[in-house]
Amino acid sequence: MTARKPSPARGRARATVDALPDVHLEADTRGVELHRVGVRGLSLPIQVRVGKAAKATIGKFELGVFLSAEARGAHLSRLAEAVQARAGVWDEHAAISLCDELRATLGAKDASVRVEFPWFLAKRAPVSQARSALELRGEFSAHSFQELQGKPRSRLVSTTSVTVPVTTLCPCSQAISEAGAHNQRTLVRIQSVMGKLSLDELAAVAEEASSCELYPVLKRPDEKYVTERAWSRPRFVEDVVRELVVALAEHPKADAFNVSAESQESIHAHEAYAEASGVGPLFRR
Amino acid sequence: MTARKPSPARGRARATVDALPDVHLEADTRGVELHRVGVRGLSLPIQVRVGKAAKATIGKFELGVFLSAEARGAHLSRLAEAVQARAGVWDEHAAISLCDELRATLGAKDASVRVEFPWFLAKRAPVSQARSALELRGEFSAHSFQELQGKPRSRLVSTTSVTVPVTTLCPCSQAISEAGAHNQRTLVRIQSVMGKLSLDELAAVAEEASSCELYPVLKRPDEKYVTERAWSRPRFVEDVVRELVVALAEHPKADAFNVSAESQESIHAHEAYAEASGVGPLFRR
Amino acid sequence: MTARKPSPARGRARATVDALPDVHLEADTRGVELHRVGVRGLSLPIQVRVGKAAKATIGKFELGVFLSAEARGAHLSRLAEAVQARAGVWDEHAAISLCDELRATLGAKDASVRVEFPWFLAKRAPVSQARSALELRGEFSAHSFQELQGKPRSRLVSTTSVTVPVTTLCPCSQAISEAGAHNQRTLVRIQSVMGKLSLDELAAVAEEASSCELYPVLKRPDEKYVTERAWSRPRFVEDVVRELVVALAEHPKADAFNVSAESQESIHAHEAYAEASGVGPLFRR
Amino acid sequence: MTARKPSPARGRARATVDALPDVHLEADTRGVELHRVGVRGLSLPIQVRVGKAAKATIGKFELGVFLSAEARGAHLSRLAEAVQARAGVWDEHAAISLCDELRATLGAKDASVRVEFPWFLAKRAPVSQARSALELRGEFSAHSFQELQGKPRSRLVSTTSVTVPVTTLCPCSQAISEAGAHNQRTLVRIQSVMGKLSLDELAAVAEEASSCELYPVLKRPDEKYVTERAWSRPRFVEDVVRELVVALAEHPKADAFNVSAESQESIHAHEAYAEASGVGPLFRR
Numbered sequence A, B, C, D: 001m002t003a004r005k006p007s008p009a010r011g012r013a014r015a016t017v018d019a020l021p022d023v024h025l026e027a028d029t030r031g032v033e034l035h036r037v038g039v040r041g042l043s044l045p046i047q048v049r050v051g052k053a054a055k056a057t058i059g060k061f062e063l064g065v066f067l068s069a070e071a072r073g074a075h076l077s078r079l080a081e082a083v084q085a086r087a088g089v090w091d092e093h094a095a096i097s098l099c100d101e102l103r104a105t106l107g108a109k110d111a112s113v114r115v116e117f118p119w120f121l122a123k124r125a126p127v128s129q130a131r132s133a134l135e136l137r138g139e140f141s142a143h144s145f146q147e148l149q150g151k152p153r154s155r156l157v158s159t160t161s162v163t164v165p166v167t168t169l170c171p172c173s174q175a176i177s178e179a180g181a182h183n184q185r186t187l188v189r190i191q192s193v194m195g196k197l198s199l200d201e202l203a204a205v206a207e208e209a210s211s212c213e214l215y216p217v218l219k220r221p222d223e224k225y226v227t228e229r230a231w232s233r234p235r236f237v238e239d240v241v242r243e244l245v246v247a248l249a250e251h252p253k254a255d256a257f258n259v260s261a262e263s264q265e266s267i268h269a270h271e272a273y274a275e276a277s278g279v280g281p282l283f284r285r
Helices: A009-010 A076-087 A092-106 A171-176 A198-208 A220-232 A237-248 B006-012 B077-084 B093-108 B169-174 B197-209 B220-232 B238-248 C008-012 C076-085 C092-106 C171-176 C199-208 C221-232 C235-250 D008-012 D076-085 D093-106 D171-176 D199-208 D220-232 D237-250
Strands: A034-050 A053-067 A111-124 A131-146 A154-169 A184-195 A254-265 A271-279 B035-049 B053-069 B113-125 B131-146 B153-167 B181-192 B256-263 B273-278 C036-049 C053-069 C110-125 C129-146 C156-169 C185-192 C258-261 C271-277 D032-050 D053-067 D111-124 D129-147 D154-169 D183-193 D254-264 D273-277
Touching: A009 C171, A009 D032, A009 D154, A034 A076, A034 A111, A034 A131, A034 A198, A034 C110, A034 D053, A034 D111, A034 D129, A053 A092, A053 C271, A053 D032, A053 D053, A053 D093, A076 D129, A092 A111, A092 A154, A111 D032, A131 A198, A131 D008, A131 D032, A154 A171, A154 A198, A154 D254, A171 A254, A184 A198, A184 A237, A184 D220, A198 C199, A220 B169, A237 A254, A237 C036, A237 C053, A237 D032, A254 B053, A254 C271, A254 D076, A271 C053, B035 B113, B035 B197, B035 C129, B035 D237, B053 B093, B053 B181, B053 C036, B053 C053, B053 C185, B053 D273, B077 B093, B077 C221, B077 D008, B093 B113, B093 B131, B093 B153, B093 D076, B113 C036, B113 D111, B131 B197, B131 C036, B131 C076, B131 C185, B131 D154, B153 B169, B153 B197, B153 B220, B153 B238, B153 C053, B169 D053, B181 B197, B181 B238, B197 D093, B238 B256, B238 B273, B238 C258, B273 D053, C036 C076, C036 C110, C036 C199, C053 C092, C053 D008, C092 C156, C110 C199, C129 C199, C156 C171, C156 C199, C156 C235, C171 D220, C171 D237, C185 C235, C185 D183, C199 D093, C221 D171, C235 C258, C235 C271, C258 D273, D008 D273, D032 D076, D032 D129, D053 D076, D053 D093, D076 D093, D093 D129, D093 D154, D111 D199, D129 D199, D154 D199, D154 D220, D154 D237, D171 D237, D183 D199, D183 D237, D199 D254, D237 D254, D237 D273
Parallel strands: none
Antiparallel strands: A034 A053, A034 C271, A053 A111, A111 A131, A131 A154, A154 A184, A184 A254, A254 A271, A271 C036, B035 B053, B035 D273, B053 B113, B113 B131, B131 B153, B153 B181, B181 B256, B256 B273, B273 D032, C036 C053, C053 C110, C110 C129, C129 C156, C156 C185, C185 C258, C258 C271, D032 D053, D053 D111, D111 D129, D129 D154, D154 D183, D183 D254, D254 D273
């Protein structure tokens, strides 16, 4: 991207930073620590790691730092600068690295970084093999924070998350009806905490836990296939979440995790949801 | 609602309006008419007419006026004042009346009023008779505008609209599959233009055009009923929209109308939609 | 609301609940507890307590229960039924009461209830005394959960929250510029945990912490007043949050609290935010 | 993107399209034409033309076709297929080209294509020259439709649109107050109809019409500059829209256009807006 040249008028307005008062540095006498001060809703074109590949997307960032009781304000422009200056491919480790940089740059004992973005899964329709790309959501985060209850050392938690749209078909409706069963789009979310699961590995776990995965392009033989597959795998949101827990508890790259499913019920105007947490082999080591 | 008393300090700040310059009244030399200037996103507790009843809800307003080329600005506070001052039950006629008032108050040759709100349909589950209230959306609008192409007279168009969530079950999926058929939540919208249909009459037309209506509370015998009813009435969004057109073309209270259906496809991550327009007996008279 | 009569055809479809299989009651062998299963996005017309008054509004509910490892599903229709059946005015105590009822009705060891709604503050413009109603957001919640780390007893936490739009004027911009200072709309949120603060008391604290409060209707003398008032009270989001902490730490009805401010920066396309927590006199007793 | 291999089980499910009934082709006897049937909310990674460059982004598509009264349904999978298969850089001409392809592929007399996406403007802070990327929105569309009033020939309209966040400072507040003036973030939208203006040319017009443009990164000397610049260029939304009309009416690449501005008022909780239309030199030729 080539930046537009500032006009000469802008050049004439140039001032030295030193000559201007810095209100943020004023001493604050209210004695109140702020556990986070920062910016959010800051969008940037980025690359994200999906398995071994790097994919272009748009990231929406939330960045924050701890502010001690003594300083009136945080230099928020430094947060925006740090993320704008950052090159390379985003993943959980990049979030940790920016988190460390923010602590250093702003002299803050704690910091947090979160970036949320769309990404795409290459799909082939189950029968016709028609190719298409399905939009999912992803998120990387890193948070450092002081232990509560007087324990002094800082701790860092990082996460990789996906949200995957799938189909669920209701086991109750199927069991009690003469024909048919209500089914609907359902959002499955997995948050992998301190684990080694990549975005595409998480997406595969999410799709496998559902009645059937979604495809942007389905020809009629494909539509027959997905209808029958969902029929053969009826699942409550409770079932989806338990399948997620069972799969992740055994997954060699899983540490701690939070999982949820939310179905846009086709017989109601509201959503049904289920949530659980668990730990995998890396946690138990 | 009792307003908080302004403090004495506020009283001392009182100034006469006449002493302050009124920038909005400055002459504008750019020669540009603005077809609408106004406010939107203004929320108020209101009552809306549903059949013969008045129901309490929260309305979100968009109000606007034509601004002639000569005046620099419109007095937007008068729009907010006019809607805040308005008592009584909202319907299409109230929108027309406020539209006329705005034209008079602001000396504008045109104006528009739109209010959008949630409202609730009393439902009884089809078998258990369990009572519940289903949230729908409603809208009243009135727009006056100058005819294009040199015809001088002003024209007013008013509308009453509903958006109703329903179920649709896919006829194609049902025809080609061994068992089951994908179905999903679908939003049906009817905009009645210059007609005499009330919100609840429009909602009844919308529900009848669908595979099955929705209920907030369904016990198991009800769930069996709605599953089987949807199975017996498979409908594409195209079918829903055509059923709407056929029903409204014969409805004695229908004038012109716009209709649409948008289904949150349970086998895709995107929506399918269909739209049409038509006229009823009042238009053809 | 009068419910529409079900048709005779519906009556004939009546079945006894006992004759239908209940899939939710099936034994589950996966051994996975779910900390929450429930419904969200369920809207209802309700009344909420604002000080001593009851105000009509629309509530959006999220309800959930703990599901033990043994049962396959939760009877989610009972959650929808329970909230639909509930009469009376909503406040933090009603959330606690419904939470207790859900635990009993579903035989769940834990439950949670959250209702979020718009409500309106009666305002009088500071000079002209023009009356208007400002939309705020409110929330009541109650959550029961088992203590972590092996402590067996259940604990209940309830909250009352408000989100209030205000103005903030930037102290840095004011200090460094020849004239003017950027200012913007800012959302202030206070979550009062286990305290005795009512919605309107929380809103008063939020407005007092800002550069200036907002008004739906302002005549020119009022606009002069609010511009000058904001100028005389420049505040970073950090300042707003600290003012909130200081005010609540001394407020006789405050127990624990979480506070935040998020400003829609007028010189950026992103938001600035600050967050803190604290305790009041009721906590320290 | 490498698609996952379908499992052998999927291969065994393969069926010939010809063997399955095609419900969409059934004759429809209701006699109702649908002016649009299609899909929306379909996201894809795409490239868009910004001046002479091609930029990677995520596009959200709405595609539709006219459906004649005789056919029961449209083959919506062909819309999704057509857009997934499309290579190359998106601009107004690509929208026209896909629109033509959809008409041919579905045998429809009319079609429409709309794609909306974020894109980024390279900025340098006015004094410090700090680099950053500002997120804007863009849209390309093409719509073919039959003339109303009996004129038989089809007509195609295509558009390029941008939405640009800027600052506006209120001239009234500035004129009546002892110090300061309320200002806020404002969204400026330009829809260029059948013109030759590129996304970045439209953005430059939008920014020039405002009190001041926005920057993701501003150091203190920059903040002084933008505060003072906004102070020196006070603008109502009415002024912004008139500046847009005046600039585009003279722009050699402008044909017809629609313009609007919506300000997130910092003294109210609602928005102020203004809208206008006009024509440029290409239209008048």
